[in-house]
Amino acid sequence: MTYQQLYENILAKKSFLCIGLDPEISRIPDRFRRTEHPIFEFNKAIIDATARYAVAYKPNSAFYEVFGAQGWNELEMTVSYIRKHHPELFVILDAKRCDIGNTARMYARAFFETLDFDAVTLSPYMGQDSVKPFLDYEGKWAIILAATSNESAQDFEFGGEEPLYAKVMSKALQWGTIDNTMFVVGATRPEMFKAIREICPDHFFLVPGVGAQGGTVSEVVRYGMNSHCGLLINSSRGIIYAGQGDDCAEASTAAAKALADEMATYL
Amino acid sequence: MTYQQLYENILAKKSFLCIGLDPEISRIPDRFRRTEHPIFEFNKAIIDATARYAVAYKPNSAFYEVFGAQGWNELEMTVSYIRKHHPELFVILDAKRCDIGNTARMYARAFFETLDFDAVTLSPYMGQDSVKPFLDYEGKWAIILAATSNESAQDFEFGGEEPLYAKVMSKALQWGTIDNTMFVVGATRPEMFKAIREICPDHFFLVPGVGAQGGTVSEVVRYGMNSHCGLLINSSRGIIYAGQGDDCAEASTAAAKALADEMATYL
Numbered sequence: 101m102t103y104q105q106l107y108e109n110i111l112a113k114k115s116f117l118c119i120g121l122d123p124e125i126s127r128i129p130d131r132f133r134r135t136e137h138p139i140f141e142f143n144k145a146i147i148d149a150t151a152r153y154a155v156a157y158k159p160n161s162a163f164y165e166v167f168g169a170q171g172w173n174e175l176e177m178t179v180s181y182i183r184k185h186h187p188e189l190f191v192i193l194d195a196k197r198c199d200i201g202n203t204a205r206m207y208a209r210a211f212f213e214t215l216d217f218d219a220v221t222l223s224p225y226m227g228q229d230s231v232k233p234f235l236d237y238e239g240k241w242a243i244i245l246a247a248t249s250n251e252s253a254q255d256f257e258f259g260g261e262e263p264l265y266a267k268v269m270s271k272a273l274q275w276g277t278i279d280n281t282m283f284v285v286g287a288t289r290p291e292m293f294k295a296i297r298e299i300c301p302d303h304f305f306l307v308p309g310v311g312a313q314g315g316t317v318s319e320v321v322r323y324g325m326n327s328h329c330g331l332l333i334n335s336s337r338g339i340i341y342a343g344q345g346d347d348c349a350e351a352s353t354a355a356a357k358a359l360a361d362e363m364a365t366y367l
Numbered sequence: 368m369t370y371q372q373l374y375e376n377i378l379a380k381k382s383f384l385c386i387g388l389d390p391e392i393s394r395i396p397d398r399f400r401r402t403e404h405p406i407f408e409f410n411k412a413i414i415d416a417t418a419r420y421a422v423a424y425k426p427n428s429a430f431y432e433v434f435g436a437q438g439w440n441e442l443e444m445t446v447s448y449i450r451k452h453h454p455e456l457f458v459i460l461d462a463k464r465c466d467i468g469n470t471a472r473m474y475a476r477a478f479f480e481t482l483d484f485d486a487v488t489l490s491p492y493m494g495q496d497s498v499k500p501f502l503d504y505e506g507k508w509a510i511i512l513a514a515t516s517n518e519s520a521q522d523f524e525f526g527g528e529e530p531l532y533a534k535v536m537s538k539a540l541q542w543g544t545i546d547n548t549m550f551v552v553g554a555t556r557p558e559m560f561k562a563i564r565e566i567c568p569d570h571f572f573l574v575p576g577v578g579a580q581g582g583t584v585s586e587v588v589r590y591g592m593n594s595h596c597g598l599l600i601n602s603s604r605g606i607i608y609a610g611q612g613d614d615c616a617e618a619s620t621a622a623a624k625a626l627a628d629e630m631a632t633y634l
Contacts, residue, residue, distance in 0.1 A: 122470070124473075160466070160470055160473075162464075162470045162471075162473035162474045162477065163470070163473055165439075165473070165474065165477040165478075165481075166473045166474075166476050166477040166481055167481065168439060168443055168477075168481045168482065169436045169437070169439040169440035169443060170436070172432075172435060172436040172438075172439040173435075173436035176435055176436060194466075196465040196466050196490070197463065197465075198463040198464075198465055198490035198492075198512070199427070199429060199461075199463050200515075200517040200519075201517065202389075203389070203427055203429045203430070204429075206391075206427075206429035206430055206432070206433045207429045207432065207433075209433050210429065210432040210433040210435075211432075214432075214433055214434065214435045215435065223463070223465035223490040223492045224492065224522075224523065225465075225490045225491065225492045225512055225515075225524070225531075226490075226512070226515050226517055226519065226520060226522075226523075226524070227517070227519030227520055227521065227522030227523055227524070228519040228522055229517045229518060229519040230519070245492055245493065248492075250467040250468065250493055250496045250497075251496060252467075252493065252494030252495040252496040252497070253493060253494055254494065255491075255493075255494030255534075255538055256491065256492060256493075256494055256531060256534060256535065256538075257493070257494070260527075264523060264531065267523060268523065271522055
């Protein structure tokens with residue numbers, strides 16, 4: 101998917117919502133737990149209930165790897181289901197991988213060929229070697245951690261004359277283009293978006309941290325939106341666990357619709 | 368495994384060799400490729416041929432994820448095989464994961480409970496939140512990227528008054544102990560080991576970059592060894608692809624023995 105196609109999808113759906121598919125078996129309603137593929141069946145119900153209001157989905161690999169080979173299989177089923185039934189969606193693997201050379205190429209093959217993701221999140225600690233192999237795929241994206249939403253982001257990402265997150269963004273501008281690179285910028289420090297947009301005016305940002313972590317859509321939009329939207333705002337638990345029992349699909353529809361309705365007012 | 372147990376294993380085997388299990392299907396001899404579990408069968412042959420000369424093995428998750436659920440299954444078979452037939456070995460998953468809170472806890476469960484690894488490599492970009500959940504497991508280890516061996520390590524890890532790798536080590540000293548924390552320090556900049564040992568005199572270092580990448584055992588030992596050895600030197604391709612055909616097991620034995628023989632002279 102290109103930058104322009106993503107922007108057109110956002111305009112068509114009047115939403116820049118990304119839904120995080122991080123299913124925990126203990127929080128999944130019984131009727132899914134009794135099936136052969138509980139994680140996949142739960143994901144399927146959530147996707148069908150929310151796809152009208154979302155432009156992107158983002159499974160996090162940890163929630164699948166915890167089930168070993170079976171979890172990996174259900175991740176594969178989830179991506180295939182999205183591709184087949186909701187082909188307009190942008191599908192991100194939140195993997196935050198961080199490896200180099202031949203190993204990074206293996207990860208790129210794993211996520212862009214074995215699995216058919218549009219994008220993968222990456223940790224830039226090891227520099228360009230760990231990002232470049234992902235940029236060799238036409239239409240695929242590397243989403244690089246920059247300024248994250250967690251508390252201990254301040255351990256290394258912030259501080260000093262040129263903070264690490266700013267260094268990462270400045271360097272990465274030389275590695276890729278707006279058509280294959282995004283950055284992760286957390287919603288919990290909205291006042292920083294202004295400085296961040298000065299470094300990267302045109303790129304898309306993947307923004308976690310709205311809802312449970314305290315960020316708001318309005319503040320992210322105020323400081324972070326650009327002429328092509330430039331934002332994918334993620335919500336995970338607030339949507340997939342909006343309902344606790346048999347109403348989970350309906351409740352997730354309502355939660356996704358509420359966010360999309362707000363987003364529509366900014367587009 | 369404790370620090371002391373690891374040191375005793377090193378003394379008993381007269382080796383601080385770690386073998387990287389990064390099997391590529393195109394480089395595996397035909398007789399393995401014709402089996403139902405080619406990656407596992409190849410690993411098994413290499414492990415049995417080299418375990419006498421190694422204290423640790425280190426599969427890298429990328430080389431398994433590229434095969435999807437089947438790859439994950441063969442990774443599981445590989446760890447189980449080591450546990451059953453070579454219980455003295457220290458088994459590291461080279462995963463370089465980088466996530467926080469609940470997600471980091473899922474990764475810890477995936478690698479320390481679903482799979483029975485002793486240790487996992489981590490990228491520290493997001494700070495303490497991404498390491499702490501792994502330190503809550505008694506006898507298990509977090510191996511944190513510090514100064515890596517790749518060329519673009521200089522993009523972010525080095526430079527400035529307090530380089531990022533030094534910040535990472537200084538901070539991480541407050542998170543864990545010598546019994547649950549190691550650091551990745553590449554062999555390609557041996558002259559840096561002296562400064563690094565001043566920050567972390569007692570910790571174990573996992574050292575990649577010997578062989579193909581240009582580092583040597585003698586230089587790493589000269590600058591990096593401490594009173595409890597403090598080094599696990601990794602070799603991957605130099606051992607697992609030492610032979611190209613049906614002699615691959617014998618050739619890997621010889622390659623591992625050569626490294627272990629050199630290591631014995633330093634212990």
